[in-house]
Amino acid sequence: xxxxxxxxxxxxxxxxxxxxxxxxxxxxxxxxxxxxxxxxxxxxxxxxxxxxxxxxxxxxxxxxxxxxxxxxxxxxxxxxxxxxxxxxxxxxxxxxxxxxxxxxxxxxxxxxxxxxxxxxxxxxxxxxxxxxxxxxxxxxxxxxxxxxxxxxxxxxxxxxxxxxxxxxxxxxxxxxxxxxxxxxxxxxxxxxxxxxxxxxxxxxxxxxxxxxxxxxxxxxxxxxxxxxxxxxxxxxxxxxxxxxxxxxxxxxxxxxxxxxxxxxxxxxxxxxxxxxxxxxxxxxxxxxxxxxxxxxxxxxxxxxxxxxxxxxxxxxxxxxxxxxxxxxxxxxxxxxxxxxxxxxxxxxxxxxxxxxxxxxxxxxxxxxxxxxxxxxxxxxxxxxxxxxxxx
Amino acid sequence: xxxxxxxxxxxxxxxxxxxxxxxxxxxxxxxxxxxxxxxxxxxxxxxxxxxxxxxxxxxxxxxxxxxxxxxxxxxxxxxxxxxxxxxxxxxxxxxxxxxxxxxxxxxxxxxxxxxxxxxxxxxxxxxxxxxxxxxxxxxxxxxxxxxxxxxxxxxxxxxxxxxxxxxxxxxxxxxxxxxxxxxxxxxxxxxxxxxxxxxxxxxxxxxxxxxxxxxxxxxxxxxxxxxxxxxxxxxxxxxxxxxxxxxxxxxxxxxxxxxxxxxxxxxxxxxxxxxxxxxxxxxxxxxxxxxxxxxxxxxxxxxxxxxxxxxxxxxxxxxxxxxxxxxxxxxxxxxxxxxxxxxxxxxxxxxxxxxxxxxxxxxxxxxxxxxxxxxxxxxxxxxxxxxxxxxxxxxxxxxxxxxxxxxxxxxxxxxxxxxxxxxxxxxxxxxxxxxxxxxxxxxxxxxxxxxxxxxxxxxxxxxxxxxxxxxxxxxxxxxxxxxxxxxxxxxxxxxxxxxxxxxxxxxxxxxxxxxxxxxxxxxxxxxxxxxxxxxxxxxxxxxxxxxxxxxxxxxxxxxxxxxxxxxxxxxxxxxxxxxxxxxxxxxxxxxxxxx
Numbered sequence: 001x002x003x004x005x006x007x008x009x010x011x012x013x014x015x016x017x018x019x020x021x022x023x024x025x026x027x028x029x030x031x032x033x034x035x036x037x038x039x040x041x042x043x044x045x046x047x048x049x050x051x052x053x054x055x056x057x058x059x060x061x062x063x064x065x066x067x068x069x070x071x072x073x074x075x076x077x078x079x080x081x082x083x084x085x086x087x088x089x090x091x092x093x094x095x096x097x098x099x100x101x102x103x104x105x106x107x108x109x110x111x112x113x114x115x116x117x118x119x120x121x122x123x124x125x126x127x128x129x130x131x132x133x134x135x136x137x138x139x140x141x142x143x144x145x146x147x148x149x150x151x152x153x154x155x156x157x158x159x160x161x162x163x164x165x166x167x168x169x170x171x172x173x174x175x176x177x178x179x180x181x182x183x184x185x186x187x188x189x190x191x192x193x194x195x196x197x198x199x200x201x202x203x204x205x206x207x208x209x210x211x212x213x214x215x216x217x218x219x220x221x222x223x224x225x226x227x228x229x230x231x232x233x234x235x236x237x238x239x240x241x242x243x244x245x246x247x248x249x250x251x252x253x254x255x256x257x258x259x260x261x262x263x264x265x266x267x268x269x270x271x272x273x274x275x276x277x278x279x280x281x282x283x284x285x286x287x288x289x290x291x292x293x294x295x296x297x298x299x300x301x302x303x304x305x306x307x308x309x310x311x312x313x314x315x316x317x318x319x320x321x322x323x324x325x326x327x328x329x330x331x332x333x334x335x336x337x338x339x340x341x342x343x344x345x346x347x348x349x350x351x352x353x354x355x356x357x358x359x360x361x362x363x364x365x366x367x368x369x370x371x372x373x374x375x376x377x378x379x380x381x382x383x384x385x386x387x388x389x390x391x
Numbered sequence: 392x393x394x395x396x397x398x399x400x401x402x403x404x405x406x407x408x409x410x411x412x413x414x415x416x417x418x419x420x421x422x423x424x425x426x427x428x429x430x431x432x433x434x435x436x437x438x439x440x441x442x443x444x445x446x447x448x449x450x451x452x453x454x455x456x457x458x459x460x461x462x463x464x465x466x467x468x469x470x471x472x473x474x475x476x477x478x479x480x481x482x483x484x485x486x487x488x489x490x491x492x493x494x495x496x497x498x499x500x501x502x503x504x505x506x507x508x509x510x511x512x513x514x515x516x517x518x519x520x521x522x523x524x525x526x527x528x529x530x531x532x533x534x535x536x537x538x539x540x541x542x543x544x545x546x547x548x549x550x551x552x553x554x555x556x557x558x559x560x561x562x563x564x565x566x567x568x569x570x571x572x573x574x575x576x577x578x579x580x581x582x583x584x585x586x587x588x589x590x591x592x593x594x595x596x597x598x599x600x601x602x603x604x605x606x607x608x609x610x611x612x613x614x615x616x617x618x619x620x621x622x623x624x625x626x627x628x629x630x631x632x633x634x635x636x637x638x639x640x641x642x643x644x645x646x647x648x649x650x651x652x653x654x655x656x657x658x659x660x661x662x663x664x665x666x667x668x669x670x671x672x673x674x675x676x677x678x679x680x681x682x683x684x685x686x687x688x689x690x691x692x693x694x695x696x697x698x699x700x701x702x703x704x705x706x707x708x709x710x711x712x713x714x715x716x717x718x719x720x721x722x723x724x725x726x727x728x729x730x731x732x733x734x735x736x737x738x739x740x741x742x743x744x745x746x747x748x749x750x751x752x753x754x755x756x757x758x759x760x761x762x763x764x765x766x767x768x769x770x771x772x773x774x775x776x777x778x779x780x781x782x783x784x785x786x787x788x789x790x791x792x793x794x795x796x797x798x799x800x801x802x803x804x805x806x807x808x809x810x811x812x813x814x815x816x817x818x819x820x821x822x823x824x825x826x827x828x829x830x831x832x833x834x835x836x837x838x839x840x841x842x843x844x845x846x847x848x849x850x851x852x853x854x855x856x857x858x859x860x861x862x863x864x865x866x867x868x869x870x871x872x873x874x875x876x877x878x879x880x881x882x883x884x885x886x887x888x889x890x891x892x893x894x895x896x897x898x899x900x901x902x903x904x905x906x907x908x909x910x911x912x913x914x915x916x917x918x919x920x921x922x923x924x925x926x927x928x929x930x931x932x933x934x935x936x937x938x939x940x941x942x943x944x945x946x947x948x949x950x951x952x953x954x955x956x957x958x959x960x961x962x963x964x965x966x967x968x969x970x971x972x973x974x975x976x977x978x979x980x981x982x983x984x985x986x
Contacts, residue, residue: 052872076875077883089873093891093969102887106878150877160876 001028002063002157002190004049009058011044018044019055020214026192031184033193033201035225036211037237042194043162045211049192050083050160051076062158077106079158082151082189086163088143090135096122096146097131103154121149125179141172145179152187161193165200177203198238202226210234232365235282241329242285243365248277255359263303263324266359280365287361288330289341290319291354297340302354307347317344323355330355419881423798426788430804433785433849434811437822438675444825445668450661452828452837461665470651471670478647481565481636482629488569490622493576494584496720498610501585503709505716510724512581518574518727520903520954522910524927525947526567527638528934529731530558532738532944538745540734559643568635570727572625579624583617584610616688623685627678631815634912634927638935648674649817649913656821656917668825671818678813735951738944754945764946767924768953770840771909774925775957778847779855779905783897785848786855790863791889795871805856812853816913819850823918838920846914851904858903862896863889898965906954926950 004026011019019041026032034042047053049060051067051074059069062081067074082103090099097118104114122128125145135143144164151159161180165173177200184191184204195201201208202222209219210233218230229235232243246258246265251274256267258279267281291297293304305323312334319330336343347353445462449455465471496515500508533541534556542553557563587610595605611618633649641650648670655667709716740750758764789804814822823846827833836842866889874884890897912927919925926946934943 047872050872050876052875075880076872077878077880079876080878081876083873083876085869085873087867087869089867089869091870091873091888091892102874102879103877106883147873150873154878 001188003028003030004063004158004190004192005059005061006045006049007059007069009045009048009055009060011041011048011053011055018214019048022058022211022215024209024216024219026190027206029188029190030206031191031193031204033195033205033208034211035195035198035201035208035237037196040211041214042196042211046160046162046192046194049158050081051079080154080156081158081160082154082156083160084144084147084151084162084164086166088140088147088167090143090146090150092135094135095131096127096133096135096138099135099146100149100153103150103156107154109154117153121153124152125149140168141176144168144176148179148183152183155189157189159189159191161191161195163195164193166195166197173200180204210237212237228363229282230366232280232282232367235363235365240282240284240363241331242283242288244281244283244326244328246279246281248273248275248279250275256364260324260326263326265357265362266301267362267364268359278367280367282363282365283357283361285318285329285331287358288328289356289358290321290330290332290345290347291341291356292345292347293352293354295345296354297356300341300356302356305353305355307349307351307353309349310347319347319353321353321355328355419792419796420798422788422882423792423796423801423804426785426792426804427800429785430789430807433845434807434852437819437826437846437849438810438814440825440829441668441671441675441818441822444821445665445672447665447668450664451825452834458665461663461669465666465669465673470646471673474646474648474651474670475673477645478630481568481647482626484565485569485572485629486622486625488565489572489625490576490580490618492569492573492719492723493621494580494614494618496573496577496723497581497584498606499716499720501581502610503713503716505709505713505720507717507720511577511720514724514728515574515577518571519578520906520910521951522906522912522927523567523571523632523634524638524910524912524930525735525951526570526727526731527558527635528930528943528947529734529738530563530567531639531934532744532940533730533734534558534563540737543745543747557643559639561643561645564635564640564643564645566726567639568629568632570723572628573723574727575628576621576625579621580614580618583614587613619688620685623681623688627681627813630674630678631817633815633817633916634931637912637931642935649815652817652821653917664821664825667821671821675814675818678815679810682809682813735944735948738941739948741941744940754941755949758942758945758949763924764929767926767929767946768949770919770923771926771950772953772957773840774844774847774915775905775909778844778851778908779901779903781844782848782852782904782908783855783859783901786852786900787859787863787890787893787897789852790856790860791885794860794863795868795889808853808856811849816850816911817917819846820914820917823849838922840919840923843915843918843923843925846918847908847911850911850914851907854907855900855904858896858900859893862893866892894968895965898961902958902961905957909950909954 004024006022006024009019009022009024010017018039022041022045024032024045034045036042044053048055048058048068049062054073055068060067061069062079065074066072067079091102094102097115100121101114101118104117109117118131119128122131125148127142127145127149130138130142135146138146144167147164164180165176168176181204193200193204205222207220208222208225209216210225210229211217212233218225218234220228225234226238229238229240235243244260244263244265246260246263248256248258249264250257254268256273256279258265258267258281265281267279273279289300291302296302303323305321305328307319308322308327309320311318315335316331316333319332321328321330332338332342332344334344341356345353444451446457446459447455448458448460496511499505500511531539533539536542536554536557537546539556539558542556545551545553545556558567595609600608630647631649633653636645636647636650637653640647646654652667652670652674655663655670738744739754740752741747742749742751742753786808789808792798792801793805811819823842824837827842827845828837833842836845870888870892871884874888875881879887909925910927912931915923915925915928916931919928930943930946930950933939933946
């Protein structure tokens with residue numbers, strides 16, 4: 001089992017850099033996902049690791065071998081990798097077996113050895129009966145399984161996935177996602193996976209690297225990234241609905257009181273913040289608790305607001321609230337067994353409401369740059385402020 | 392590919408990290424460098440030497456002096472200007488006829504329900520593939536007072552005087568050339584016309600326009616850029632054609648640029664290389680201006696692209712007008728294919744040209760017994776196969792370099808093709824003569840068949856490149872990426888994936904360029920020595936120089952029959968190659984699965 005190290009990777013195509021000084025450390029046997037919106041440089045990073053692009057600067061090590069850097073560039077065919085592409089990239093002039101056997105033949109295996117390994121790996125992806133089929137006569141899901149089999153065939157030391165599921169419909173995507181999980185559990189090859197789909201990232205990954213503007217903005221387990229995003233960008237990307245721009249009023253023993261117009265919250269602030277500092281706080285709509293004014297809970301600090309919109313979603317009800325001039329989304333359940341604050345208070349727009357933002361659910365966020373280009377280019381080390389650890 | 396230290400520094404902010412070398416994943420620099428050298432030697436050098444040759448006092452390969460005297464001599468010669476006028480008149484009229492007819496037929500085939508429309512494309516391919524010498528000869532035999540076939544027929548029916556009915560005239564020259572140009576225009580225009588968005592015409596119909604109004608007001612203007620591009624290409628073609636002008640024009644006292652250059656080199660004694668060079672340069676400049684105009688008109692578009700989606704099966708019911716359209720198709724077929732073929736066969740069976748009633752195979756026995764003719768046939772086969780193959784391979788690699796590598800010079804070979812496409816065959820011959828004879832190594836090729844091969848490669852590579860670049864574009868880059876990550880080197884990827892996937896287009900381009908090379912008269916007539924005859928040179932000398940019309944017809948018949956045989960062989964080869972390749976791929980030992 002080998003790891004992958006990337007240091008100071010820079011790639012630009014003539015103009016603006018796509019990857020700007022990226023550092024990444026993939027542990028042996030890990031399934032690491034590069035997650036980010038389109039244009040964040042995730043695919044470019046993956047292609048640099050594969051050797052399909054040559055970066056302008058930086059170093060890439062696969063295992064103990066430097067494949068880029070120190071004046072060297074190892075071409076893709078000598079990197080011992082398997083790669084799965086978004087468009088499957090199966091060769092239409094070869095059969096299923098021909099496609100899967102190709103990497104083995106290129107690695108000098110004998111015909112007999114190739115044939116037996118092809119059968120083995122096709123059985124693994126449940127396509128043993130289609131070995132002689134031509135590619136054009138396969139469905140999209142079958143094609144991607146062939147592509148997977150081809151990547152696995154030569155038992156490479158590193159597997160790379162470039163949005164392999166995004167051409168499939170939702171149902172197939174879920175099936176193949178489970179297959180990929182099973183695959184990693186069985187084979188255990190170090191893998192790097194690129195996607196813009198949160199669910200894929202969460203279900204598949206050992207760790208997730210959220211990318212933005214050509215650098216890694218946060219690297220952690222799926223749980224960490226999802227529950228404790230570090231920056232405003234990551235919070236937004238993992239779907240935290242409420243991002244509140246507040247001003248620190250008071251700091252007392254690691255707890256900051258921050259407010260915006262009529263809203264005041266208590267946040268556990270590890271940062272050395274002082275009063276007057278801006279502070280962004282994220283909270284999921286599901287974490288927001290709602291009460292009818294006459295049912296005020298005992299011992300919980302609430303603020304009053306007004307319902308501005310209410311949408312029935314089936315099991316859930318989405319509220320839009322105005323709390324002292326700040327707009328907040330909340331998601332509560334129609335099922336009363338969910339507990340106080342999480343049950344639909346059944347209020348119409350215009351009705352007053354009590355809102356509780358539980359302190360332990362509030363995530364302090366550092367501001368981060370938007371898309372590449374609107375902030376000065378810096379290295380990652382300079383960019384992540386000290387102590388902004390939410391986890 | 393090349394990164395400057397400056398940009399890297401800006402990107403990393405904290406100064407230079409480890410810089411990787413510029414050689415990268417897809418630069419393939421040695422490969423592109425070799426291609427550049429080949430392109431310069433084959434395509435650019437002859438044109439450059441042409442310019443130099445115009446200012447030398449001596450023949451190619453012979454020591455001489457620099458002199459500009461040929462320039463005023465040519466430019467002050469009234470003959471030059473009358474030639475220019477006649478060349479322009481020929482090019483413009485054949486373009487007008489060819490483009491109008493070609494466009495009309497393309498529209499009939501792709502947009503209407505006229506009967507017989509499906510035979511048009513194969514017919515046009517035949518007209519395109521068959522050498523121009525064929526129609527020149529056939530029409531020369533059909534309309535030739537007093538005893539051409541048509542003259543005899545007309546006289547027998549009506550007893551009228553038929554001296555007016557002659558192919559050796561402006562009418563014959565323009566007519567035969569226009570038939571060929573029509574085929575070229577049709578083949579280039581049927582793509583854009585067929586791809587035009589049908590909703591445009593539907594919208595016009597819904598707006599209340601009648602179908603002919605729609606044709607003139609919508610379809611013609613939308614396609615105007617594509618049509619203009621094709622028209623300019625046809626002008627270039629019309630300016631550079633030698634064969635018809637030599638066979639039909641010269642006896643009628645018509646001289647155009649190519650025949651004039653031919654005259655300076657072949658009939659003037661001693662040959663006037665400098666004058667020929669000046670004339671050739673004037674022609675090249677005119678043609679380059681036209682090509683530049685074409686690029687401007689098309690503004691970087693390939694001229695098969697008309698935006699919009701095509702839907703199959705949308706045809707315009709023409710009503711009774713469809714029979715008029717069919718009449719045009721049948722008329723063209725008669726004049727361009729049927730009559731010339733019949734005439735050629737008839738002519739080859741006549742004991743003496745113009746003697747009707749008796750048929751003989753003596754002409755075939757004669758020519759097949761003649762060692763020169765057999766040699767010409769084998770030379771021509773070699774020219775077609777080798778020049779076609781080399782040109783297509785070169786074109787494929789040039790297209791690949793331009794589209795799929797990142798080397799700095801990747802577009803240079805392709806640009807060289809744009810230069811050579813502007814150069815007519817006679818001029819290529821002259822340039823190759825100047826270029827190769829100036830070096831000892833390549834000069835040694837003079838008099839062999841190989842100098843003809845190289846000149847033909849220069850002439851037909853741009854045509855092959857059209858087919859190959861279209862085919863390379865079709866191959867998704869990720870198919871190559873997949874091969875690289877599967878462990879194949881770049882060279883291996885080109886062979887296993889790129890060449891394999893463009894194989895159908897490759898074979899097609901090989902055939903087309905092979906046929907064009909084999910049927911070409913311009914190059915061998917100037918470059919081949921008497922000891923390396925080719926079919927076109929033999930036919931030309933039999934027909935126009937020694938008056939052995941029947942034998943010339945017999946040789947052409949044998950040649951066309953061999954072309955047809957090669958075509959069938961190629962189809963068989965194509966089928967078996969893909970079958971073989973399928974079998975050669977790794978398979979599991981036992982083919983277990985149900986299909």
